[in-house]
Amino acid sequence: MGLKEKATTNLQVPIDQDVTVGKRTFKAGTVLNTGLDVPGGSLFPLGLITHLDKGQVRVGITCALCHATVSEETGRILEGAINTDINLGPLIAMASNSAALFRQTDVNPTKIPPGEHTFINNKGETAKLPNQKIMEDEVDAAILSWPPGNFVSNGDLKNNSAQIPSSYTHETFPYAWSGVASIGWFHGLTTLNNAVFGLNADPTTTADASESVLGIDKEVYLGTMLQNASSREYRLPEGAKPSEFFDRVDPTPGEPGINSVIKMPEYPKGTLFMQNGLMANTPGLPVAAQLNGMSAFQNTLAPPPHEAADIDTLQRGATIFQKANCAECHSGRYFTNHKVIPVKEVATQPKRAPASRKFAEEFAPPDTYPPNVPVPLPPNPPVLPVPTDITPQEDIKLAYALSDPHGGYKVQNLIGLYLSAPYLHDGGVAASAESIKQDESGRFMIAKSDELGMAGTLMRGIAPDSEASLRVLVDRNLRAAVVAANQANPDLQRSNIDGSGHEYW
Ligand code: HEC
Ligand code: HEC
Structure with a gap:
């Protein structure tokens, strides 16, 4: 309201009262740079939505929170441009149960001293969950170390943050910084979109894989997330077995996790196509209609034309770009040869590159249901193999750090650099x-x-x-x-x- 319909690329919010989060104290009156964008004339930040659900108002986020921004010049929305200053660290750390995001940090619940909350573990014994306060403080501290524009999207118990990339996705495969999404519909884009919904946005979907991927008992995994759930409905009662309790409160009974997903033919194994063997899909819409729709939409996005320098300067730049061998990797119309470059060659910060290895060790050959199959799935739905030969085997192996334990980074496109x-x-x-x-x-x-x-x-x-x-x-x-x-x-x-x-x- 204070903006009086003016646009901003950084909604500044004064802290209401002294608060200590993750061992840091934010003093009352300190102005927090949220990095939230508000378009001109709007009463709501970009990428936040509200809706009514069973009589309750719910607030959520959309892709646009991170993958769109407001133009400084025009106050209008630039879809696909990065929200480079979105300050996700404090926004997430100030939530009451950030501990639920522990797998996206370096805080391992099995290393945290036990607290008071009892539960039944996978051996059927009564045990104690990690101390709730210590767990919350440690996860908050890790999350507060993420700088603006960065986020950890990989659940491999590392604090391996990465910058949000732009969504100018047309012909810029493979997707993700390590290039792990490279086969299937839209050359991997649908796979990446599914990773947002079916995997990252809902840590409960990987509960069944927590033992093999993270070495954490499934009950500890779920119990750590649910012991202090912000909604009472999901809060784990004393002495319960987390997976049994979760089955009772699961809003999507009969399928893993909270979000609406369908099991792929290989589930519980994952594949190159669907990393955790699950595909996000709303009942009532055919297989992948939403995911493929989003891929098609993102492929239409392009940065607005840039007020470029004079033609002589541009030509001089193009000549140097060739001479300096940039085009060896940044070739073609979108300035990428679509390859993955080993970490030891490109020598950028190494931590993020091997993040998907543990998943890939368990992969089965990928199959899918054709896109005309209705959801919920009929009994014995038709199944098709997903071709994997559209991407060289060596790039797939490198992206998943299978051929080289350090992995690699894909040759990033150079579209819209003036915005990124x-x-x-x-x-x-x-x-x-x-x-x-x-x-x-x-x-x-x-x-x-x-x-x-x-x-x-x-x-x-x-x-x-x-x-x-x-x-x-x-x-x-x-x-x-x-x-x-x-x-x-x-x-x-x-x-x-x-x-x-x-x-x-
Ligand atoms: C909280 C911020 C955030 C939100 C919300 C978000 N993303 Fe992302 N997105 C990221 C980050 C960070 C990466 C880079 C991940 C990596 O590779 O480590 C990314 C990567 C991507 C990529 C890969 C682009 C490329 O060139 O490799 C696509 C496509 C994408 N996101 C689509 C989506 C879609 C669709 C949604 C909504 C369903 C979404 N994202 C929501 C932060 C976000
Ligand atoms: C051997 C292949 C290779 C060569 C040669 C190369 N690049 Fe890159 N480039 C990459 C890779 C891989 C990345 C992504 C690395 C990362 O993010 O860790 C990248 C990233 C970039 C980025 C950052 C893009 C972004 O969105 O953050 C720019 C800009 C860039 N390169 C420009 C150049 C220029 C200019 C040259 C020549 C002087 C060049 N590159 C030479 C492989 C190459």
């Missing part, structure tokens, strides 16, 4: 417009060393400038200062961000 600073998968390559200046000889020098890197820009509420950030990406000396600034920041160390590597000066 900071750069690289960890978002570590950043510089403010003022941070570098030309000296008399024309050489760029550091003018403000405290406005370099993620540490000196988004973490201080300063927007990275695309031109300066691209310059520090390709200038050896400037980049060394950027990496040093990031490495000196304890939060960035914890969330594995440094802006190193990709040394194609």
